[in-house]
Amino acid sequence: MRKVDDSLAVWLQAFNHELAASMAAGVEFNVTSVREGLAAITQTYITDIPHIDMVVDDSIEHVPIRIYHPQSQTALPVWVYLHGGGHVAGSLEVYDPICRKLALACQYIIVAIDYRLAPEFPYPAAINDVRLCLQHLFSRLNNMAVNYIPYLAIGGDSAGGALAATVCAIAQNDDVHISKQILIYPSLDYTLSSPSVAMNGNDYFLQINKVQWYFDQYFQNNHDRYSASPLWLPVCANFPETLVITTEFCPLRDEGIAYYNKLRQQGIGVQHHHVADMVHAFLNLENVVPQHCRQLYTVIGEFLSIESECNKKP
Structure with missing residues (x-):
């Protein structure tokens, strides 16, 4: 039987009540409110901000980046x-x-990428930003004297997962080797079928209806x-080993599962981690479901562990 986590269910009840009141008042989606809404929810429900040894803002060509070195x-590998944020919201901050x-x-x-957002910069601007960053990433890290291993992972959540999976398919033809891919409740099928x-x-x-609005901003x-x-892009034999994370109560759940099955059927190394009592974007709700968030960070860390021989910078 499907059942939402008890603490999350209480939070959802209040959220849905506020949402219904907004809809009854005729409030419509707009770029400013959507961006401010994601920022407010994340800032409200993630209040434990850990110290990181090195945090540096920089850029690759025209694209802002933020580097977190623990x-x-x-020398450590790079993700x-x-x-x-639906290709419309979200930021480094x-x-x-x-x-x-x-x-x-x-x-x-x-290395967090502050790719351009729709509607100001619709498809495929964000994809182009990510590809540009990948092509110049290691040379930029060299110029900055960052202590790293040239072992590359890519990934993200929701729309960020869509960008990662798209770039992994396209980058098969680029001079960029991506070893691992992490997709956190990803958006993989823009047809919503x-x-x-x-x-x-x-x-x-x-x-x-919000997802549909996001996509209308992205595809203009x-x-x-x-x-x-x-979900429908071709993959080849050297496709990155992939972790797909889905949640039971996410509208994007089935496309994540379909993507996992596609990679598995084509012989790609792939793992699937399903969270049976969570919703989409629960990492942004950490104070509501802290144990689930800690567990997911652990799962991702275990997937990303690399062999000891990789821990040497050439």
Whole structure:
């Protein structure tokens, strides 16, 4: 039997009550309110902000980045992190606490990418930003004298997962080797054709009408949303080993599971971690479900562990 975590259920009841009141008052989505809303929720429910040995803001070409090094005197592998927010919201500042926690849990250098957002910069601007950063990442780290191992992971949550999966498919033709991919409740099918969209599209934090609004901001030039969906992009034999994280009460659940099955059927190393009593974006609700968040950071850290021979910088 499906059942939302008890603490989360109480929070959801209050959230849904406020949402219904807003809808009854005729409040509509707009870019400013959506961005401020994600920032406010994250700042309200992630209040434990851990110290990181080195945090530096920089840029690669025109793209701002933020580097989190948990042990600046030690060479560590690199994870390019792409934040969520429906391609419309999210930023380095909003996701700062999550990136800090990932750096500590995984003992990776997190390089967070402040890719351009829709509607000001629609598809494929964000994809181009991420590819540009990947192509120049190690040379930039060298110029900054960052102590790193040239072992690269990529990943993100929600829309950030969509960008990561898209770039992994495209980067098969780039001179960039990505070893691991981490997709946290990712958006992988812009056609929204999976059963979980209807099953979980209301009352579970991520509303399907909001997702549709996000996608309308992202795709402004009659792009084929099927062809743009990472779920349907081809993969090759050297595709990165992948971890797919899904939650039971997420409208994007089934496309994550379908992506896992696709990689597995094609012989790609892939793991699936399903959280049976959570909603989409629960990492942004840490104070409501702290144990679930700690467990997920541990799962990701275990997936990202690399062999001891990789712990030597050439």
